[in-house]
Amino acid sequence: MNAFPEWLDVAPWLERVRASGPADVEDALAAERPGLRELAALLSPAAAPYTERMAQRAQTLTRRHFGRTIALYAPLYLSNHCASGCAYCGFAADRQQPRRKLSFDEVEAELAALKRMGLEEILLLTGERTAEADFGYVRECVLIAAAHFALVTVEVFPMTVDEYRQLADAGCTGLTLYQETYDAERYAQVHRWGPKKDFLNRLEAPARALEAGLRLAGLGVLLGLADPVADALRLYRHAVELEKRYWRAGYSLSFPRLRPEVGGYHAAFEVDDAFLARLIFALRLCLPEAHLTLSTREAPRFRDGMAGVGVSRMSVASRTTVGGYDQAPAAIRNIASPGAEPAPCFAEASQGKPVPGASGTFTRSAPEKKRSDPSSMRMAEALVDETGQFEVHDRRGVDEFCATLRARGLEPVFKNWDAVYRVVGQ
Numbered sequence: 001m002n003a004f005p006e007w008l009d010v011a012p013w014l015e016r017v018r019a020s021g022p023a024d025v026e027d028a029l030a031a032e033r034p035g036l037r038e039l040a041a042l043l044s045p046a047a048a049p050y051t052e053r054m055a056q057r058a059q060t061l062t063r064r065h066f067g068r069t070i071a072l073y074a075p076l077y078l079s080n081h082c083a084s085g086c087a088y089c090g091f092a093a094d095r096q097q098p099r100r101k102l103s104f105d106e107v108e109a110e111l112a113a114l115k116r117m118g119l120e121e122i123l124l125l126t127g128e129r130t131a132e133a134d135f136g137y138v139r140e141c142v143l144i145a146a147a148h149f150a151l152v153t154v155e156v157f158p159m160t161v162d163e164y165r166q167l168a169d170a171g172c173t174g175l176t177l178y179q180e181t182y183d184a185e186r187y188a189q190v191h192r193w194g195p196k197k198d199f200l201n202r203l204e205a206p207a208r209a210l211e212a213g214l215r216l217a218g219l220g221v222l223l224g225l226a227d228p229v230a231d232a233l234r235l236y237r238h239a240v241e242l243e244k245r246y247w248r249a250g251y252s253l254s255f256p257r258l259r260p261e262v263g264g265y266h267a268a269f270e271v272d273d274a275f276l277a278r279l280i281f282a283l284r285l286c287l288p289e290a291h292l293t294l295s296t297r298e299a300p301r302f303r304d305g306m307a308g309v310g311v312s313r314m315s316v317a318s319r320t321t322v323g324g325y326d327q328a329p330a331a332i333r334n335i336a337s338p339g340a341e342p343a344p345c346f347a348e349a350s351q352g353k354p355v356p357g358a359s360g361t362f363t364r365s366a367p368e369k370k371r372s373d374p375s376s377m378r379m380a381e382a383l384v385d386e387t388g389q390f391e392v393h394d395r396r397g398v399d400e401f402c403a404t405l406r407a408r409g410l411e412p413v414f415k416n417w418d419a420v421y422r423v424v425g426q
């Protein structure tokens, strides 16, 4: 059995986070090529007063590497069958969900609907490997999607090198596989059963995919499961380790925050907008060439503020149900939505005694449990699409979102890649 890699140990760097002062933050902002030392300073509480300066530097770097473009994509959930028991997920096996997967005809119909919305980059999703949604099913869906879309990536289950090679041959360009949390102890707690419990198998999957010839790797952490500072440091180190070996690949980093789901799980660590913004700026400073991705989990105002200021890639008009685009309301497809802001983020004040996280910067927010307060449950039910994996916060349609980006001087990009270029270098 493989051992945990050395880079997962961030204890010395968490000590540096705790010890950093204003001089360390100034040094980090002045560094030519900031690295782990600088990231620790920029994530420390001492960096909070420097957020505006970090934003300015992040925006400069984003423009240098991506211009004013924002790459847009949409996820397509193929199946919600899942045998795993991830405590935070609306598709977990113990959730009361109607289970289904798209037939190949339905996949065609969903893709046609996404194409009509103008999208050219598509992310195909399933849960962990099941009899209903196995490798053969995913490969067939990739083949269908690759016939219509310029860029097809998958966010499915960890695969073998040979399976990733077959996906590449079918037209898949990359994978997204969030570790969720790099804290092995917390990982074991929240992944209660099922194949996703295998921490190392998941950790090593992006390397297998790049070894097999996929060209894009999306890494991420689900903020709220564990100490966000420790997870951010490890996320950075994971990207750097992969870059050393697979320097020709492209990378994107994501940092979704936990959202309401039908099971009522809530975050052990609450991450506010101020910290998330600083995390985005810090990662941009330390990884200037990587895409930083922000999904529709986040509120419109926050997404608008981050676009181009660190963030270079965004999902749009997302549905977290299986399918859902072909029959989607007009507001999701293209016509401007009525402008009603979704209900506020479902965060509650701590009811438990705070417990320090590893960085000493964050404290555990509340006892982890299913919500039992009836009013909370009603709110969760109102917020969560009953068949969705989690609640989407930004419900704007493609046209409305693109108009907002353009009004901010940004250029939404649907296609900056053509599958024909896959031949080069192979």
Ligand code: SF4
Binding pocket: 082, 083, 084, 085, 086, 089, 090, 091, 092, 093, 126, 127, 128, 196
């Ligand atoms: S996160 Fe993925 S593996 Fe876990 S329960 Fe949800 S769909 Fe299944």
